Amino acid sequence: MRKATRFLEKFSTVACFLTFLPWKLRSVVTYSLLGCAAETRLSRPPGMLDLRRGDIFTKQRPCSSPVSWRPQLCLGNLSPMAEDMERLYAQRLKRYVTAMRNGKPDCVPIRPFVAEFTAKYAGFTCQEVTHDYEKAFIAARKCAAEFDWDAVVGNMVYVWTGLTEALGLKYYGVPGIHIPADTGFQYREPPEEKAFMKPDEYDALSADPTGFLLNVWLPRVSKDVVAPGEANSERNNLALIKGGMAMLSYFSAFPKQNELLRTESGTVSAISGILKAPFDIIADKLRGYVGLSKDLLRQPSKVLKACEALMPHLLHVALGGADPDKNVPIAIWMHRGCVPFISPSQFDRYYWPTLKPIIEEIWRRGHQVLFYAEGRWGAHLQSFAELEAGSIVLHVDQDDVFEVHRAVGDRFALSGGIPNHVLSYGKPQEVRDYCRKVIDEVAADGGYIMDASAIMQNDTSIENVRVMTDFTREHGVY
Amino acid sequence: MIEPAEQPSSSRVPGVCIPWEERLKELAENVEDEQLLKRVWQDVDSLAYTFIWHCLVSF
Numbered sequence: 297m298r299k300a301t302r303f304l305e306k307f308s309t310v311a312c313f314l315t316f317l318p319w320k321l322r323s324v325v326t327y328s329l330l331g332c333a334a335e336t337r338l339s340r341p342p343g344m345l346d347l348r349r350g351d352i353f354t355k356q357r358p359c360s361s362p363v364s365w366r367p368q369l370c371l372g373n374l375s376p377m378a379e380d381m382e383r384l385y386a387q388r389l390k391r392y393v394t395a396m397r398n399g400k401p402d403c404v405p406i407r408p409f410v411a412e413f414t415a416k417y418a419g420f421t422c423q424e425v426t427h428d429y430e431k432a433f434i435a436a437r438k439c440a441a442e443f444d445w446d447a448v449v450g451n452m453v454y455v456w457t458g459l460t461e462a463l464g465l466k467y468y469g470v471p472g473i474h475i476p477a478d479t480g481f482q483y484r485e486p487p488e489e490k491a492f493m494k495p496d497e498y499d500a501l502s503a504d505p506t507g508f509l510l511n512v513w514l515p516r517v518s519k520d521v522v523a524p525g526e527a528n529s530e531r532n533n534l535a536l537i538k539g540g541m542a543m544l545s546y547f548s549a550f551p552k553q554n555e556l557l558r559t560e561s562g563t564v565s566a567i568s569g570i571l572k573a574p575f576d577i578i579a580d581k582l583r584g585y586v587g588l589s590k591d592l593l594r595q596p597s598k599v600l601k602a603c604e605a606l607m608p609h610l611l612h613v614a615l616g617g618a619d620p621d622k623n624v625p626i627a628i629w630m631h632r633g634c635v636p637f638i639s640p641s642q643f644d645r646y647y648w649p650t651l652k653p654i655i656e657e658i659w660r661r662g663h664q665v666l667f668y669a670e671g672r673w674g675a676h677l678q679s680f681a682e683l684e685a686g687s688i689v690l691h692v693d694q695d696d697v698f699e700v701h702r703a704v705g706d707r708f709a710l711s712g713g714i715p716n717h718v719l720s721y722g723k724p725q726e727v728r729d730y731c732r733k734v735i736d737e738v739a740a741d742g743g744y745i746m747d748a749s750a751i752m753q754n755d756t757s758i759e760n761v762r763v764m765t766d767f768t769r770e771h772g773v774y
Numbered sequence: 775m776i777e778p779a780e781q782p783s784s785s786r787v788p789g790v791c792i793p794w795e796e797r798l799k800e801l802a803e804n805v806e807d808e809q810l811l812k813r814v815w816q817d818v819d820s821l822a823y824t825f826i827w828h829c830l831v832s833f
Binding site: 460 | 786787788789790791821823824825826827828829830831832833
């Protein structure tokens with residue numbers, strides 16, 4: 297229950313996963329300001345095995361990691377161990393991508409979205425990994441290596457509270473400040489009367505979304521940023537400087553993190569780029585769920601127009617962080633569009649018509665989208681099926697993964713579906729039994745990526761995650 | 775294809791906070807290498823766009 301509650305609170309923020317910088321930003325930042333090359337993609341070294349020849353397996357178990365992990369801080373010429381890592385990386389990338397394209401790889405890929413679980417495993421508090429992203433990175437890499445996973449997110453905790461505190465954001469419950477140090481950060485939606493956007497401001501948002509964010513929204517969500525025309529102070533100016541520089545620092549660290557995941561443990565960075573549905577943006581960060589629910593009845597056309605105005609910007613943001621190699625998907629974190637938050641007719645009128653064209657445009661440009669569909673989305677599977685086969689990977693949270701597979705498994709790869717309560721509180725044999733059923737029924741013909749239903753936090757059992765991993769390696773071989 | 779919603783001419787398209795055209799009006803008529811000025815203005819301006827939109831979407 298805590299997990300479910302936490303998800304609703306965290307909806308709008310856990311999201312991101314800009315595993316690569318927005319490309320334009322990255323080029324400017326990485327090469328001009330920092331003056332160093334932090335390219336994430338290493339070229340294949342001479343003599344390295346070619347994936348397409350099929351000679352990629354290690355001498356150990358077909359899908360296992362051959363080398364134990366140790367932090368690697370410098371990169372030089374590739375040693376034999378580094379060549380092993382490159383080979384392992386290539387093997388895992390092929391496995392992961394094949395499954396996401398709804399194909400049958402050599403075995404079931406494992407791509408767990410481990411958030412505060414990484415802190416628990418590495419011996420950090422939630423406060424440490426949330427407030428010190430270097431510790432979050434270390435914890436993520438330690439887990440990636442020691443659990444033999446194919447792909448992970450570089451920092452699934454994601455929200456770096458050093459940045460949010462510098463900017464003075466009001467809507468976070470920060471571990472160690474507002475909540476206990478070993479509780480994951482929380483998103484706190486304000487009461488309706490204190491929503492960050494007022495009900496009569498739809499026209500302003502629709503007319504100029506970027507201007508609205510700069511001039512109205514940011515001063516309201518920040519304790520320190522002031523609106524144009526208001527008296528300001530050194531503290532006000534510093535909030536913008538520190539917030540901008542903090543984002544630069546944080547985003548610039550991801551390419552190196554991805555590089556270390558690759559070279560230390562041969563692990564693939566699972567996603568690249570972030571998308572949210574226009575409707576979710578209004579619900580999460582602007583009007584709030586309660587306010588938006590009333591707006592759908594009182595001023596529905598303005599809601600729709602605002603969603604439409606947000607569409608090109610959200611597409612732009614998503615493509616800016618997309619994987620240039622077009623291997624790993626852009627992730628969309630889906631919140632308020634499912635039953636019971638809105639009705640099926642509201643989904644059909646607002647949520648889907650202003651999201652579907654974005655997905656289609658992203659696919660037209662060659663990128664898949666990972667639907668991280670938090671909650672129950674079974675009522676909308678027919679809508680999802682309108683999308684071109686293969687254009688999305690559908691992550692299953694609260695729905696029955698077997699039913700979802702029967703409904704759309706012929707069109708899209710699935711991930712997730714292993715209940716978090718089983719991973720947190722179940723016996724190891726229960727974990728094995730559930731994984732066996734999912735592998736046998738959902739993954740039988742490929743097109744499945746092993747993961748929990750929702751992100752794994754620090755209530756998740758280390759033993760059970762190991763069981764899920766090891767059993768998938770043993771039983772999930774095609 | 776997704777197009778920006780109907781907006782006043784002074785508003786911003788995706789990726790832009792202050793359009794180059796506005797900046798250009800502030801410059802003398804005889805600036806040199808206008809394309810260089812434009813490219814760098816737009817590159818740096820896009821950083822501001824990235825910042826504000828990622829504040830909304832990612833944080």
